[in-house]
Amino acid sequence: MVSNNNGISRRSLLIGGLGLAATTTLLAACGPSETSAKKPVEDKGTEAEGSLVVWGGVDPAMGPQALIDAFMKKHPKIKVEYVRFVNNEEGILKLDTALQGGVPIDVFFSYGTVDIARRSAAGLAMDLTDLAKKDDQLKMFVEKEPISTRVDGKLYSIPTSMYPNYVALNADALEKAKIDVPFDWTIDDYHDVAQKLKKSGFEVGAYNAPKPFPATLGGDYLYKDGGKESNFDHRSYREELDLVLAMEDDDSIFTQERLLAEGIGGYAQNYFLNGTFGMMIDGNNVIRYAKNLAEYPHDFRVTFRPYPAPAGGKPYFNPGVRGDDVQISSKTQYAAAAWTFVKFWMGEGADHMTTAGKISPDQFANPSDQMYENLFGPDADKLFDVDAFNKTFFTEEPPMSVRAITTAYTEISTMKSKMESEVRLRTKSVKDAIAELKQSADEAIAKAS
Structure with missing residues (x-):
């Protein structure tokens, strides 16, 4: 029932x-x-x-x-x-x-x-x-x-x-624009590919920006000292905020104003599959939508790449x-x-x-044959680059995040989301946002401890 x-x-x-x-x-x-x-x-x-x-x-x-x-x-x-x-x-x-x-x-x-x-x-x-x-x-x-x-x-x-988080890309657009995307790519490479996709004719190159903060530190990236203090003063968080602003400025991603005005957050797959942008960081949800041609008609194959590394040749975490x-x-x-x-x-x-x-x-x-059949549907080879999916999804490296510390987690996450929106709306500077967020999060941790 x-x-x-x-x-x-x-x-x-x-x-x-x-x-x-x-x-x-x-x-x-x-x-x-x-x-x-x-x-x-x-x-x-x-x-x-x-x-x-x-x-x-x-x-x-x-x-x-x-x-x-x-x-x-x-x-x-x-x-x-x-x-x-x-x-x-x-x-x-x-x-x-x-x-x-x-x-x-x-x-x-x-x-x-x-x-x-x-x-x-x-x-x-x-x-x-x-x-x-x-x-x-x-x-x-x-x-x-x-x-x-x-x-x-x-x-x-x-x-x-x-x-695990990974990047889903419009394979046909990459081929047409002669854009090569390696499997061992970095966040800088991702930004570069987004710019190239924009220049090739997409409204914006990508839906979202990678997150060096969790990718550098793992699941408990919000905390340091075993959860006794917040970690917003870590350099990777400033890098993350600077990156998203830079990608907004060069039309690599949507502005926050547009995200809010159109309510894109819950419907990003619509914009990917109708050709508004050429790649997005997501997970297997994108497969569910891409194989549903009745609701999401499109004529391109989806290929896959791992979550980009903050820096080449160094270990990192998958934020998924x-x-x-x-x-x-x-x-x-x-x-x-x-x-x-x-x-x-x-x-x-x-x-x-x-x-x-x-x-x-x-x-x-x-993984079993039944799993593949259920996951990709009857038009698997027509709609998806399954080999790229296997290389991207079925791997232990980089390891997925594990969140073991949850002290004031809900409050801190709410504060973080609000502050990041203000930064993207340009009503708060990166420096001020980090300082305020650090202080508020530390107070929330102290109160909850």
């Missing part, structure tokens, strides 16, 4: 953003210390019996419904209803509000560290640490070296998808993460059945989600 949560106007999105800020503040007020004393909810089901409501951001037709059908066929005494929410500000607000209120939710997905940290710290998610330790497939998430987000050292979420984290509600009355569902999603159900561009950790380690 599927419920949908669609239909968002631009006006409602703006209102939703204000509501999200209020919800974030409310959730932040309820920390782990306030929730730890709560009595566990009595389990009304078993590992093989229960009734689950699952909230996720993926269209049910892109994999979730097929996965759920397969799950219920294997576990006929566990009923599952899937509720789709749109993973934008309004959808995030709806899920947060539902989790806080009396809406029955047993399993939900959080897309990004900000949402994971906020919901976990507010006591809205179950601690999965002990359960994962006992599971051969999932114990890797609780081993000594973290490979996914933890909150206060505990595992509240399990990433269902490998999501293991993502699409699944969480179990702390209010669920069917915890055992929910855990059965989570394990199925991570294991034999994973192939169903590849249609939506989701590749599980197991699939990453052992």
